[in-house]
Amino acid sequence: MKNITYILLLFFAFLSLDVVAQPLHIVGQVVDGQSQEPLAFATVVFNHNPLWAVMTDIDGRFTFHASQAISSVSSSYIGYTAISAEVKAGQTNLRLEMQPSVQQLDELWVPLSENPANAIIRKVLLNKDRNNPEKINAFRYTSYNKVVVDIKSLNRTDTVALKAKLQGANLFLMESVSERKFLAPDWSEEVIKATRVSGLKNPTFAALATDLQPFSFYREHIELLNVHYLNPISKGTLTKYRFTLEDSWAQGGDTVHLISFRPLPNKNFEGLKGVLYVNTNQFALQNVIATPFQKGDIDLKIQQQYAFVAGKYWFPEQLNYTVIWGSTGGSTENIVAEGKSYIDQVQVDLPLEKKEFGNISLQMDPDANQRDTAFWERYRRAELSTSEIKTYAVIDSIGKKHHFDALLNSLEKTPSGKIGFKYWDLDFSKMLMYNQYEGWRLGFGAYTNESVFKKVILGGFVGYGLRDYQWKYGGEVIYKGNAARDFTVGASYQNNLTEVDKHEFDLSEPTLINLRNYMAYRLDQVEETRLNLGFRMWRYTQWHLSLLHARITPKYLLDTPVEPFEPYNNTQLSVHLRYAYKEKLIHTGKQHLSMGTAYPVFYLSYSRGLEGVFDGSLAFNKVEAAVEQSFFLKNIGKTSYRVEAGYVDTALPYGLMFTGEGGFSKKIPVLSKNHFQTMDLYEFLSDRYVNLFSTHNFGALLFKQGSFQPHIIWHNNFSWGDLSTKAPYEGSATQLKNKVFMETGLQLGNLLSNNSMSLASIGAGVFYRYGPYAHPGLQDNIALKLAFTFALE
Structure with a gap:
């Protein structure tokens, strides 16, 4: 016992x-x-x-x-x-x-040779490619994303009342789950598997929720809201940034160094400030906090956290961003958007192949809006807070009452000039138009949408010119087939006015505002019937084929009308293509959106005149081509160029020749993109030509004076053309261009905003015409222009 x-x-x-x-x-x-x-x-x-x-x-x-x-x-x-x-x-x-420290650190210059932080940064740079997740041969992961928008300041009575009505809810909440696969160097495909947006039943924009910051912090430039910031861990950074070793501590068998960074004094570049957490295991970034050094109307902060996976790679684990509107100017009401992305189920060094990637970089799963509660609980990294739960309840109720889905459907088509309604889309670009021939035109245009027919669109327009007292009208039918291939076939008829020498290879969607149309005064009256076929082939190539028959009546106010300005018939077969290598396309479920490409974009158009076919009276071959690209140069800015050329093998009526590349108008002194700013609209006439438009945007790199940070943009444009036979065009008030036309210009952009991040930009420029076609008087060679940009720049 x-x-x-x-x-x-x-x-x-x-x-x-x-x-x-x-x-x-x-x-x-x-x-x-x-x-x-x-x-x-x-x-x-x-x-x-x-x-x-x-x-x-x-x-x-x-x-x-x-x-x-x-x-x-x-x-x-x-x-x-x-x-x-x-x-x-x-x-x-x-x-x-x-509590935030009230003590301000004095500015202290430390020679680089004595700065221990610089030695650590050098090792980070040495291991940069090794630690860059986008240098991994192939990977796959799942991401849970959440965006919350709310008002942080409550000083105004109306804001307090609004928050009371929301009953503790936020203004907006969006969640999504996506799966992404990647193959080096830049093959990427992401599918939104689930999405939920407060107030909406069928959201289509969740694909853009995580696009406000880069996937990793290892790129030479960090692009935030379309502004390129010099990365503090890029080549030559030690001459641009000041690094300070703030602290160090042991973590397992390694050491973590906490290093703060900010631009050196008197260095004029788009810089960031923040902190880097460097782990001595491969001298990789473990954590990053960064925000623009220069604050403005829109402020942005990003946070990134990395984890060591597979025993050899540092991979993003969580990506956060905070966007604040109204952060300057004494605003007491700040709208704040906070986004979080949690990355897990990471797989690396997978046997992926190029053939496994389609031409859509980001797309919505057809069932993304139908996921149940069990699905969301499986992917959420943390339970929704009380305010977030209330956001869904309150905003969903408000959205149902005020028809948020219908409102979204209306707004998402606005960039292409349309407003969506329940069964049809109003083409408000046809409601009020202007050119210098017919003056103002009042009209109406409408098209059926997917609520009527899933794959068929019926529409048309009508308008009346207040100066020429003539009606214009037209209609079309379009069948949309395979969405991934952009397959469309259609037929149209119009009795309308069109400007002479319109490029036929522009396959882009109509834009909301095109100020160039307001300048036009040489127009043809066109009664046209057309058959169209469009599709994608060879991954990055868009094709557009058309067969048209038109009765064309020139409307030019000339003193001596001769044969080229008399009515004629034209039957024409055309083939157009656009090739954009590695173009990033987003498919929202309703439409494709292009997010651009870093590579050149090529355009090619061939038209054949069919004499004797459907009473066509012209036989000709007409070719036009163009290439354009924009790219960012470190410490210099953004360069854009466009080269275009054309050739026609015989004399044609004036409206089918090459003219209209000028952009100078005393009545409308507005900068017209891809036109010559000091050249009269129809000053030259050619049957062959070559144009070069080049622009370099220094941004705010050359001039920063406190909150005044205008973008300095330098233009250089050149043109050459020739005309085999001028006799048929006597009286057209045009001249040859068989020497090189030259102009240069200096533009100041972003004049009314106090930093680079702005929703709209207003600028002004001065252009100078020189060379063989310079005018005798100095003043006649100078053109002053206004410039408008309605986008983040």
Whole structure:
């Protein structure tokens, strides 16, 4: 019995020792004591032991497993006063509130040879390709994304009232789940598997939710809201940025170095400021916080967190961004969008092949809007907060009451000049038009949409010119087949006015505003019947074939009308193509959107006049081609060019020849893209030509004066043309261009915004005409222009 007692005592002794030795599980969060916003990547130390240190994640949360009791915790963070607190017995959930530091660090110049941070950055640069996730041969991952929009300041009475109506909900909430696969160097395909948007049943824009920051922080330039910022870990960065080693601590068998960065004084470039957490394991970035050094109307902060996967790669684990509208100018109401992307199920070095990738880079799964609660619970990294749950409940109710889905359907077609309604789309570009021949035109245009027929569109327009007192009208039918192939076939008829010498190889959608149309005054009246066929073939190539018959009546106000300006019939077969290598296409479920390409885009058009076919009176061959590209040059800015050429093998009526490349109008002094700003609209006539348009946008690199940061844009344009036979065109008030036409110009853009991030840009430019076709008087060679840009630039 005594032995049994000893055995039991020994058993309970071991049991109690096991209980005592069990590790303590501590969790918590570090937040800003004033705003209550989480502080990402703060350092948390337990029992004042530097070996017992952890770092908060991108949401300010931390977890620690201790082998003995925890009595104290301390936290430090750049820009905040360090704190220390007692941990009570049994306390396992901590919340640390840190106060922003009021102490300002003095500017101190440290020679590069004495700066320890520079030595670390050099090692980061040396290992840059090794650690760049987009240098991995192939990978696949799943991403859960969430965007929350709300008003952070509540000083105004109407804002307080709005928040009261929302009952604690946010303004907007969007979630999505996507799967992406990648093959080096730049083959990428992402599918949105699920999406949910407050207030909407059928959202189509979730594909754009994660596109506000780069996938990794290893690119030479970090593009944020269309502004290219010099990456602090790019070549030559030590002469551009000041790095400061703020702290270092052990993490496992490695060391993490906390390095702050900001542009050096008097360095004129688009720079960032923030902190880098460098892990000595391959000297890789473990965490990044970055924001534009120059603040403006729109402010943006990004946070990135990386994890070591497969024992050899650092891969993004979480990507956050915060966008603030109204961050300057004394605004008391800031609209804030916060986006988070959680990346998991990462697979690397997969045996992927190019043939597994389609021509759509980003697309919506047909069932993305139909996912159930179980699906979302499986992919969410954290439960929705109380305010987020209320957001779905409240905003969904408001959206149903005010028909948000119908409103979205209307707005998504606006860039192409249409407003969507339940069964049809109003083409408001046909409602009010102007040119210098017919003056103002009042009209109406409408097309059926997918609510009537899924694959067939019926539509037309009618208009009346207030100066020429003539009606214009037309109609068309379009069948849309395979969406991935952009297959369309259609027929149209119109009795309308068209400007002479319109490029036939432009396959882009109509735009909302084209100020060039307002300048036109040489127009043909065209009664035309046309058959069209469009499709994609060879992945990046768009094709457009057309057969048309037209009765054309020139409407030129000339003193001596001769044969080229009399009515004629033209039957024409045309083939047009557009080739855009590696163009990033997004398919929203209703339409394709192009996000551009870094490579040149080629255009080619061939037209054949069919004499005797459907009463056609012309036989000719006409060829036009163009190539254009935009690319960013480090520390210099963005260069764009366009080269175009054309050839026709016989004399044709004036409206089918090459003219109209001029963009100078005293009545409408507006910059017209891909036109010559000092050349009269129809000054030259050619049957062969070559044009070069080149533009370099220095951005704000050359001039920054406080909040005044205009973009400096330099233009250089050249043109050559020739005319085999001029006799048929006497009286057309045009001349030959068999010498080189030259002009240069300086444009100031972004004049009314206080930084590069702006929703609209207004600018002005001055252009100078020189060379063989310069006018005798200096003033006659100068053109002043206004420029408008309605996009982030």
